[in-house]
Amino acid sequence: MLRIAVCEDEEQHKKILVDLIGRYPFETDYHLTTFQFGYELIEASNKGIKYDIIFLDMRLENEDGIDIANEIRKTDKKARIIITTSLIEYAVLGYSVNASDFLLKPFPEEKLFLVLEKLETEIRHSRSSFFEFEMNNEKVFLISDDILYFESLGRKIKVVTSEAEYEYYYTISALEKELDPVRFVLCHRSYIVNLKNVKSIKTKMAVLKNGVTIPISPKRNQKVYDTFTRYLVGSLE
Structure with a gap:
């Protein structure tokens, strides 16, 4: 199962993104969690909750997406972080936290589907090379x-x-x-x-x-x- 997180404080953009993800024909089951604030996502990560894919808004209210991503990277090096932003300049900053890709709002469906296809393939291949469990x-x-x-x-x-x-x-x-x-x-x-x-x-x-x-x-x-x-x-x- 893929674990996906969406961190977006604007309800309209959050709804659009969640709806688009729901339309994508995943090859496996997935579970999606939404966050309004970056600190909520950080708290979940610090508790050991891991996400395969994280859609992270660069400009949350009173929070900086790069700071949030840096905090997540302290406990999770493997998550695929997708930067979401209205400005291409912010997208470039995402690569400093090893972002996998970026999406410009209001989220073109074709680009989103290409990103999900690429990431799902990467994750499937990585999981097929190694098997991970907790004992x-x-x-x-x-x-x-x-x-x-x-x-x-x-x-x-x-x-x-x-x-x-x-x-x-x-x-x-x-x-x-x-x-x-x-x-x-x-x-x-x-x-x-x-x-x-x-x-x-x-x-x-x-x-x-x-x-x-x-x-x-x-x-x-x-x-x-x-x-x-x-x-x-x-x-x-």
Whole structure:
């Protein structure tokens, strides 16, 4: 799921931007939060709430967008910040805080859609290279290629690599929505397998390259086989 924030103190501009974002055909689910003041966004960031994309107005009432962005960067280096402004001069300032792009008000739809398309692709690729989760109040980063499969254990998820296993609180349904559908496939209500590490697909099971077998439910067998075939074709291109 993409987490998007809009920080804009003018209700008219906020409504236009939120409506336009709602029209964009995202490839994944998203959740959008709006802020009227920059300090509210900073407080959320300081509490550990991370946003994938932040639309930040450069001239909020009694607040400077660059100052707000600098505060956010102290706790979040990865957020894609999009500068929104009425003056092109302010847009240039945004690059000092590593802004990803800018939008001039009143937000041309074509430009906004191009920005969202670019960012969604970037985020999807970054997530496909590394897998991030929280275990025992610490962030854990794994190289996606090293993951063999995920297994649902009630309220927990077990992540299995060739060298270690990890467990953290999450659900298999939420996890499926976040993973790259080209590489990871739900093959059973309790298992998501990494196709990169699959050797072959047989009736009712996926055989991994290390010999481990993962069950495939009958109703998912054809989908798993088709997804695996597309993955193999794509890896050869």
